[in-house]
Amino acid sequence: MHISDGVLPTTISMAAYAATALGAGLSLKKIRQEDLPKIAVVTSSFFVASLIHLPLGPTSVHLLMPGIVGALLGSAAFLSITVGLFLQSILFQFGGLTALGANAIMMGLPALFCGLFFQAIRGKTLLRNTLAGALAGGLGILLAASILAAFLYTSGEDFIGVAKLALAAHIPVIIIEAAVSAFTVSFIFRVKPELLHSVLR
Amino acid sequence: MHLADNGHHGYGPAAGELLFHVEGLSFDYPDGNKALADITFSICKGDRIALVGKNGSGKSTLAKLLGGLLPPRKGSIRSRGEEIGPSSRAVPRRETGILFQDPENHLFCNTVFENVAFGPMNRGCSRDEVDELVRGCLETVGLAQLMYKPAHLLSYGQKKRAALASILAMKPEVLILDEPTANLDPRQERILQELLAGFPGTLIIIDHDLLFLYDICDRAIVLADGRVHHDFSIRELVSSQDSLKEHGLDFTFRFACCGGRHETTSIVPHHHHHLSHDHGNNGVHVPAVAREPILELQHFNYHYSDGTEGVSDINLAVYPGETLAIVGENGAGKSTLAKCLLGLNQGEGYFYYKGEKIDPRRRQVLWRQVGMVFQNTADQLFCPSCREEVAFGPRQMKLPSSEIEKRIEEALHRVQLGGYDHRIPLNMSGGERKRLAIAAALSMHPEVLLLDEPTASLDPESQELLLEILKKLEMTKIIITHDMFFIRDLSNRTIVMHQGRVLRDYSTPDFFADRHVQAVNGLDYTYKSDCLEKIMDLQRNHLHPGG
């Protein structure tokens, strides 16, 4: 779920913008310049993957994949997600342009965290990698939903109900995302394990 | 000093100025994969080199080394006095341009103009210079009218030419092309061939299609296992069937059946039945054969979502056991028709499977009976092992696991991939992947097998194997192909498509006798067969000198 324009107070969206600029700036400094085009190309595949809707009972959900982006891109994940969200905003209006900062924080921070988490626990066996993928995938959504709720909460007392609802609405997504991430990681581990060492970090 | 080496290392017009001298060049990838070992040869200005060899023989690596994208591990490449050895950093050389196989990788900017302008702008040309250069290059490749189009709206052949234009805009002295004909239809291939024949500089072309290379190139370098096996004239290469066979380039299997004399194919009198214009006036189609068709389209039209016509007024019946070839130029609607036959494209008209009308809800049933092998294998293989790949269809059909096991074995054996169960599809060769894609369709036990361009970008050896396998499959087959040799060897009926319509529907021998239709469709069978004739003559002379 992306935050659209007009929801967050201007001060919060500006602050989020500043934080995103800082994060992206740090990422830019850290990444070798020759990796930037490569991250850009990978970003488009994440973008496209997030357009797919999976059926969930009568409705459908699309994957947000902060966990898997973090696992694959490591510290470049924040930049990748910011670029992806900018494109989603200007092409589809998924998330407003003024709320871009907040959205980038909401997805980027969990991605960074999940990346570190994934690398720390993944070990060397297929089973551990798969489990680490599941945990990172689920955790990514949990964190993103929590940040969303926190943004709404700080926007005013009126939004508490919405914040709770948003948190609850993400529970099935956490489960689906964890399962799909697990399978994605297990696939990559079996077919091209070097990707999980994050060539682009 | 190195000019003196020229005589030792290879053939080449002595007149040309030396461009590259490669000495003892070796390269291995970080993962331990040995790509090149001790390569020595020279390239002179004006050389037109065909770089051939089996998959994995190191051709692409050599191209990247020459283009300066990889640094040599051992040995050196000398170019105009400048020496690139193991210690030097890989810097792309200004005078070499490389056209990779997938044009999408070259078109990384938004519009065609921006893509072509990227190189000259990097060189710091002024706006007017860039403008003039881009216009010139796009005119050369015939895309001037598409200059401001976004790259993703171009057709595959146009993308290929746009990519070529973006390389030409760098004004390279040496043009290296990696599989330029892959996935091109005969007409686009012809256009490319003419463009390349008109290119004034030095050419190095990596390709499997000797018929294409024969006319453009004069010299052939054959790589095997990372070494130069032969460096001689292309005439010598094509005339020696032994070395062709050795390097998996032997395309002569294609005319083994009729001794290379296609012209002699007899014209069998044949009744042309139900084309779009001559069916019964009560709207009932009288089948020419008394069998019930397995798939049938009647008055079928399909429009793309943007309103352009896909196929129109298709009347086509496919009978059990026959092998139907669909030919036509790119954009004639062949693949669109195939998707209609699969129910993926839902148009207006009547669509029957074994006499039953197919509507969207019944497509699942249809897909169990009609197996499809799409052109691009990369789009079809998404499992971590061959076994799972083949099991995917049966699992979706919820078959019992003992049955699934049986089908896996059977399907893998039918495509000669027995024992490949646990191999990773991604790491297999192009030919193996294609066969795996066929096995994945076969495991569902389809009654009809639809193949879209099965031979595209396969080397001749894999093509021969594929032909053998397909011949043994007894189910109804529908094959979309540009490959005249496959049509002749496999199909008994051919339909020719043109601008979304079925232009002709007749027996394959009739089709081969119909030179006019071939010309209309740019199929250019004539040209290729002339080429083949020449090559056959050379081979005969080679086998029986003076005879």
Add this chain to the structure above:
Amino acid sequence: MTEALPESAVSIQLSVPASILPASLVVLSLAFLFALLLRKKKQSRKKGQSDWSIPHLDRHADLDSFFHNWNPAVKVASLFLYCFLVVSLKTLVCSAAALMISILAVYFSKLPWRRSLQRLAAMSGFLIMFLLVLPFTSKEQPGEILLIFPLFPGFPFHLNGFLLALTIVVKACAIALLMEPMLGTSTFSATLQGFSRIGIPSPIIQMILLSHRYLFVFQQELVRMLRSMRVRGFTARTDILTMKTMGNFFGMLFINSYDRTQKVYEAMLCRGYRGDFPTFHTQEVNGKDLAKGGMWIMIGFILLLTELMPSLPSP
């Protein structure tokens, strides 16, 4: 989303505040827009369009209008600032005025309405959640109007919450509608150059350009892959086999994209890439461009200042 509310409601306090009138007007106009949208969607469904098609943002960049003839850098900068001013609005009346301005902007940009409506549809899920939830969960304030529905006495309907939600929706729509005139009236690269002029670092702009280009490539790849899965009997369900298949599918997609990164990078090197996307500075900024920009910013400030006047009710 709002149709059943006023009629079936029984209000405790009968004094209807002045703000209900503009609110109902806004509700009506929004309902109209969404109805239009639903109809369009139904039509496109019939033709079987795929849901994942990526819009071609600058398809109509060669028209001639107020927005087309505006220097992209100034346009992006001033409209971006204007968007922030609109976000800062607090009253429904001013937000509605901003919405009207945006509707006029789309009209004067001569762009087709379809894309603008699609943008509204993209946000609808998120915004409807606000409309449905806020009225029932917003904080109670003294002297507030509560509507109690006959069937749900335990869930009082807070008019203030509803007005707040409506203000959010209207602001979001106002900004979303402005996006097409802002982003679709110059070529994509010119628009992005505009963004680079307002401070987005150029490496990021280059990444955006590249990502944008390869979106289309991967999207086509994805459609082809899904198609070949479907003909092999795959139907997406809510079960573990679907998750596994999708997991494999994403894995394959990412691996393909990684393989492509190296090839694209090499192709770029071959054409003299040294870490910069070369650009020619396009149009010069003239007084007219700046005047247009000034006008928009002024409109934004006027809207903002109007709110500060005491005569207007605020929720």
